[in-house]
Amino acid sequence: MTALKYPLASEIAALMKAAETRSAEVHSVDDLEKFRVEFLARKGGIAELFDKLKAVPNDQKPVLGKELNKLRSHVESLFEAMHHRLNSQSKKEEEIPDLTLPGRALPVGTLHPITQTLNDIAAIFTSMGFAVANGPEIEDDYHNFEALNFPPDHPARDMQDTFFISEKVLLRTHTSPVQIRVMEHQQPPIRVIMPGRVYRNEAISARSLSQFHQVEGLYVDRNVTFSELKGTLVAFAKEFYGSNIKYKFRPSFFPFTEPSLEMDITCFICSGKGCPMCKRTGWLEILGAGMVHPNVFRKVGYDSESVTGFAFGMGIERTTVLRHGIPDLRMLLENDVKFLEQF
């Protein structure tokens, strides 16, 4: 063997042996990396031998070069084999589930408190036979004001600061225009609730928002009476706020109802003693309502002599903060998960 004459030949053989011995000791990814650095890296054993090859007499270079290439491809295939083995091992370990571990709880979302309130209100009224209707958020002056008996320049228009899009087009300030739209398309008897978003040009504070939700109710038939209105509202309030609440009706004013009322219940934070929630009055206002004004029936083409009806409306954000004792309306809009998770 000519190659044996040169020390490089025995170095190649020695490195081959070393690589084989060391490969048997590789048990982890770290070991494998050490193996690679020792033999295959740019400054590893094999590269070193290739450097030495440069100093070998030319007639020996082909033989020794061939040996070196053999060494390199052998060590590379050792490396590949170990790499493959380690990979499939770690996969196998992953596949075996540890049955003693506690299960992973999946985070489950909840409905937003505003949606929950709306759903609860709707459930109560649908159980009394009310259907649900919707209308547009961009309204015209006619449906938002005029048909609801707000004459042009009437001061009642100032009760609701309006976002105007143009002179006759606006963002609805209440859900009452949906009453008009329903009556324009249907003949009595009518029993609907109308939930939706409304807009008012008001400074945002703990007590008021410029965008919020209302739910409106409308009942129209022959011989609908004021006591039916009161009975309906009391049944709702007891179902929603609890059967032991105390309530009272106060006379009020809305252009589209006559007579009009507002309903209060005793403050359930202080039980009527007076606290910041009820502005120290002991009472919380929960809704506005009244008997539909004959002028409204005339606008939609009903015979105001033969039909009567009642309407009511409440703010859903307001209802939500009242029922949960939330001190600031804005908390409902911050989407703070820690807050929302409590409902």
Ligand code: PHE
């Ligand atoms: N639309 C009135 C408001 O926004 C509430 C209301 C509705 C009052 C229906 C009476 C009847 O203030």
